[in-house]
Amino acid sequence: MVRTLCPYCGVGCGLEVVEGRVRGDRAHPSNQGMVCVKGATLMEAIDRDRLHTPMARARLDAPFRPISWETALGMLVDRLRTTLAEYGPEGICLYGSGQFLTEDYYVAQKLMKGCLGSNSFDANSRLCMSSSVSGYVQSFGADGPPCTYDDLEATDCAFVIGANAAECHPIVFNRLLRQRRANPAMRIVVVDPRPTETARQADLHLPIRPGTDIDLAHGIAHLLLRWDRLDRRFLEAHTSGFEAFAATVAHYPPETVARRCGITVDALEAVARLWAESGRVLTLWSMGINQSSEGTAKVRALINLHLLTGQIGKPGAGPFSLTGQPNAMGGREAGGLSHLLPGYRFIADAGHRAQVEAHWGLAPGSIAPQRGRTVWEMIEGLEAGEVGLFWVAATNPAVSLPDLERVRAALLRSPFTVVQDAYYPTETAEFAHLLLPAAQWGEKTGTMTNSERMVTLCQAFRDPPGEARPDWQIFAEVGRRLGFAAQFPWGSAAEVFDEYKALTGGRPCDMSGLDHALLAAGPRRWPSPAGGEADARLYTDLRFATPDGRARFAACHSRGLAEPPDDGYPFVLTTGRLYGHWHTQTRTGRIEKIRKLHPHPFIEIHPRDAAKLDLSEGEAVEVRSRRGVARFPARITAGIAPGVLFVPMHWGSLWAENAEANALTHPIACPDSGEPELKACAVALRRVSGA
Ligand SMILES: Nc1nc2c(c(=O)[nH]1)N[C@H]1C(S)=C(S)[C@@H](COP(=O)(O)OP(=O)(O)OC[C@H]3O[C@@H](n4cnc5c(=O)[nH]c(N)nc54)[C@H](O)[C@@H]3O)O[C@H]1N2
Numbered sequence: 001m002v003r004t005l006c007p008y009c010g011v012g013c014g015l016e017v018v019e020g021r022v023r024g025d026r027a028h029p030s031n032q033g034m035v036c037v038k039g040a041t042l043m044e045a046i047d048r049d050r051l052h053t054p055m056a057r058a059r060l061d062a063p064f065r066p067i068s069w070e071t072a073l074g075m076l077v078d079r080l081r082t083t084l085a086e087y088g089p090e091g092i093c094l095y096g097s098g099q100f101l102t103e104d105y106y107v108a109q110k111l112m113k114g115c116l117g118s119n120s121f122d123a124n125s126r127l128c129m130s131s132s133v134s135g136y137v138q139s140f141g142a143d144g145p146p147c148t149y150d151d152l153e154a155t156d157c158a159f160v161i162g163a164n165a166a167e168c169h170p171i172v173f174n175r176l177l178r179q180r181r182a183n184p185a186m187r188i189v190v191v192d193p194r195p196t197e198t199a200r201q202a203d204l205h206l207p208i209r210p211g212t213d214i215d216l217a218h219g220i221a222h223l224l225l226r227w228d229r230l231d232r233r234f235l236e237a238h239t240s241g242f243e244a245f246a247a248t249v250a251h252y253p254p255e256t257v258a259r260r261c262g263i264t265v266d267a268l269e270a271v272a273r274l275w276a277e278s279g280r281v282l283t284l285w286s287m288g289i290n291q292s293s294e295g296t297a298k299v300r301a302l303i304n305l306h307l308l309t310g311q312i313g314k315p316g317a318g319p320f321s322l323t324g325q326p327n328a329m330g331g332r333e334a335g336g337l338s339h340l341l342p343g344y345r346f347i348a349d350a351g352h353r354a355q356v357e358a359h360w361g362l363a364p365g366s367i368a369p370q371r372g373r374t375v376w377e378m379i380e381g382l383e384a385g386e387v388g389l390f391w392v393a394a395t396n397p398a399v400s401l402p403d404l405e406r407v408r409a410a411l412l413r414s415p416f417t418v419v420q421d422a423y424y425p426t427e428t429a430e431f432a433h434l435l436l437p438a439a440q441w442g443e444k445t446g447t448m449t450n451s452e453r454m455v456t457l458c459q460a461f462r463d464p465p466g467e468a469r470p471d472w473q474i475f476a477e478v479g480r481r482l483g484f485a486a487q488f489p490w491g492s493a494a495e496v497f498d499e500y501k502a503l504t505g506g507r508p509c510d511m512s513g514l515d516h517a518l519l520a521a522g523p524r525r526w527p528s529p530a531g532g533e534a535d536a537r538l539y540t541d542l543r544f545a546t547p548d549g550r551a552r553f554a555a556c557h558s559r560g561l562a563e564p565p566d567d568g569y570p571f572v573l574t575t576g577r578l579y580g581h582w583h584t585q586t587r588t589g590r591i592e593k594i595r596k597l598h599p600h601p602f603i604e605i606h607p608r609d610a611a612k613l614d615l616s617e618g619e620a621v622e623v624r625s626r627r628g629v630a631r632f633p634a635r636i637t638a639g640i641a642p643g644v645l646f647v648p649m650h651w652g653s654l655w656a657e658n659a660e661a662n663a664l665t666h667p668i669a670c671p672d673s674g675e676p677e678l679k680a681c682a683v684a685l686r687r688v689s690g691a
Pocket residue numbers: 009010128161162163164165167168169191192193194196209210211212213285286287288289323324325574575576577578579580581582583679680
């Protein structure tokens with residue numbers, strides 16, 4: 001029996017692998033033996049359509065030919081050297097993933113930011129958690145979700161906003177439902193423009209208009225101030241910026257807020273009353289908040305409510321982001337975004353750079369002082385001819401980035417693209433010059449951190465197929481061949497972890513007390529300082545990670561959608577996920593049971609809008625935005641608000657004809673987090689007659 005972690009969502013369920021089958025690990029505190037359909041069917045896809053050997057081609061219209069690792073690594077190292085000489089370090093970009101192990105992430109940071117001098121390592125977390133990262137950092141002084149899953153079973157009121165947890169974080173949602181069964185007075189509020197499975201289970205569902213979350217949060221704060229339902233002692237002792245915040249929310253009276261959000265004043269008052277009267281309030285959010293041109297401000301507006309009411313640092317209470325990918329947390333800890341360094345450090349901080357340079361045995365000044373490119377800036381860099389080498393690992397940007405026409409055009413211009421993936425074909429492989437076969441889950445050992453800061457050792461239990469190699473080993477071998485033998489000496493992932501954890505000592509994400517041997521006995525939550533104990537929750541002493549120890553209120557106004565609907569594009573399209581599928585389907589598209597569950601893409605539309613187009617159930621609709629078109633069979637549902645549409649993100653060009661959500665979306669991003677507004681764009685509809 002081997003213990004590991006589910007490689008899908010950020011719930012981070014512990015698994016046991018016994019004789020080639022997986023089951024939930026009862027000893028794992030996060031899931032206590034439970035798994036959802038994705039975890040349960042995991043084994044079925046791990047051998048299908050794998051990439052077995054490196055492959056290369058001189059031009060994108062030529063066929064790939066298999067090559068040896070020796071040839072592939074030689075080619076890559078030559079190309080890195082010539083790109084450095086011709087473009088400078090920032091001409092090299094590596095785009096990674098929350099599906100890396102922490103060890104993969106760490107070695108990639110050392111290679112890119114340390115040895116190559118390019119801070120342009122970014123991850124798909126930029127499309128996912130980066131607004132939560134910047135929200136936590138701005139409000140608390142450090143990243144890190146303060147809560148644990150035990151809070152799900154200790155809360156009186158779960159405020160679920162912009163998250164379809166029943167489908168996307170099923171085991172977290174199960175634990176919440178378990179709490180409501182145990183404590184019938186407990187309430188679940190769901191704020192989502194769609195009638196999701198999560199909303200159907202709610203005691204109160206607020207179907208707000210997309211992009212009005214800040215209005216809603218400020219509207220709640222306005223009422224709490226009016227009713228004088230504040231925790232004044234907490235406010236005065238532990239926060240800053242209250243006056244400016246109070247002045248801001250004065251502009252959000254209930255009538256205005258209800259109108260903007262498209263809900264009734266009664267509904268607004270009902271939710272504000274729950275905030276006022278519940279002993280313990282837990283806010284859970286995910287992409288409906290983060291994927292927004294004001295994502296950071298949305299996160300801070302939610303945190304404001306916790307500061308106003310002192311709902312933090314105690315069981316059952318606090319702001320709790322639900323992490324998307326299995327190791328997006330570990331990625332943040334290891335510095336896996338273009339403005340970060342390992343141990344929750346920042347590129348912009350000269351002291352932080354010096355600490356990391358010293359740890360890496362590199363000369364002072366090796367790490368460049370400016371942040372690197374975000375993934376969208378990498379695309380712009382390709383367009384401008386400023387990027388000479390684009391290296392993609394464990395993500396499928398030819399499906400998951402916004403404005404795909406523009407992305408594809410940029411990829412076609414790329415002088416040299418490396419795609420390091422476990423599967424072949426993928427949509428992004430079409431744009432590669434060099435393919436590197438990666439070992440995936442079960443074939444490499446290393447650690448992942450889930451949403452509740454629980455670090456789990458994922459143990460290998462099978463050999464990689466063909467010549468596939470763990471990502472960290474690929475990065476390390478490239479580093480050695482570039483002349484950095486001393487920097488990449490490790491023989492095992494356990495040694496990588498030991499070097500990495502030393503960089504977390506004394507930092508908020510301290511895991512200096514952990515190692516692989518200890519984790520083999522069971523998962524551990526950080527902070528885990530060497531030789532010390534720490535509370536399970538962050539900020540139980542109500543001292544925050546800011547210089548004055550106070551959490552900061554944000555006084556931001558709601559700006560609404562970056563691309564609001566208008567006469568030419570009168571609908572708001574939102575995008576998201578389905579219970580069975582995982583992202584771009586590289587695994588789940590190859591599993592019969594899941595294909596049956598979700599056989600084809602679709603668009604959700606309100607009956608009134610469908611009637612205007614004379615559209616009946618299942619008929620094809622053409623959806624057009626300023627950037628592209630796609631077609632979907634209509635799914636008519638009274639639950640969705642009129643004027644709002646929904647399409648799932650899962651169908652790229654390999655899996656359906658012309659049904660890409662991201663053909664339509666735009667890249668306008670939050671100025672603080674760089675996270676694009678994947679949740680809303682303006683579109684027009686046309687019935688496709690005879691289809
Ligand atoms: N089954 C499944 N589970 C997954 C994944 C998967 O691919 N499949 N992926 C994982 C990953 S990486 C992630 S990031 C998470 C995402 O998890 P979630 O964020 O829960 O999933 P989404 O479907 O992307 O979006 C959630 C909801 O946001 C709503 N929404 C849209 N616009 C707004 C708005 O303006 N305000 C509010 N309040 N809500 C809005 C949408 O209607 C949608 O129901 O799921 C993880 N879990």
